[in-house]
Amino acid sequence: MYHALQLAQIAGERGEVPVGAVIIDSSGNLIAEAENRKERDRDPTAHAEILALKAAASKLQTWRLNQCTLYVTLEPCPMCAGAIVQARVGLLVYGVDDPKTGAIRTVVNIPDSAASNHSLRVIGGILETACRQQLQTWFANRRHRTK
Numbered sequence: 642m643y644h645a646l647q648l649a650q651i652a653g654e655r656g657e658v659p660v661g662a663v664i665i666d667s668s669g670n671l672i673a674e675a676e677n678r679k680e681r682d683r684d685p686t687a688h689a690e691i692l693a694l695k696a697a698a699s700k701l702q703t704w705r706l707n708q709c710t711l712y713v714t715l716e717p718c719p720m721c722a723g724a725i726v727q728a729r730v731g732l733l734v735y736g737v738d739d740p741k742t743g744a745i746r747t748v749v750n751i752p753d754s755a756a757s758n759h760s761l762r763v764i765g766g767i768l769e770t771a772c773r774q775q776l777q778t779w780f781a782n783r784r785h786r787t788k
């Protein structure tokens with residue numbers, strides 16, 4: 642999660658909402674890392690989780706990531722939660738709940754919904770304070786700049 646926070650910091654410094662994600666295999670090896678690139682790529686799907694899932698699937702040569710753990714600094718949105726379920730990710734670990742678009746438990750619960758064919762294990766609230774402060778600082782700075 643510390644590494645995900647560092648990736649998020651890079652995104653934040655480049656004008657993106659700071660979100661970072663890493664994927665670890667069953668042996669604990671880092672197999673994918675990504676940060677939010679939505680603005681830079683002008684791609685509405687370029688969230689950190691989607692980019693990390695794609696990189697991990699490419700590296701492992703399978704879309705089934707059931708042996709993998711995905712760490713992300715912010716609770717995934719509906720798009721990413723859907724992709725995480727589609728990839729059969731073994732364990733999701735995230736930092737802070739997202740009261741606006743959180744789709745793991747806060748606004749909706751995609752993994753436990755009738756549309757999900759995968760029972761996802763989830764641990765939320767890891768390094769929660771650091772993840773929250775990073776986002777709050779970024780949004781505060783942006784508000785300050787646009788005044």
Ligand SMILES: [Zn+2]
Nearest residue numbers: 688717718721
């Ligand atoms: Zn997302």
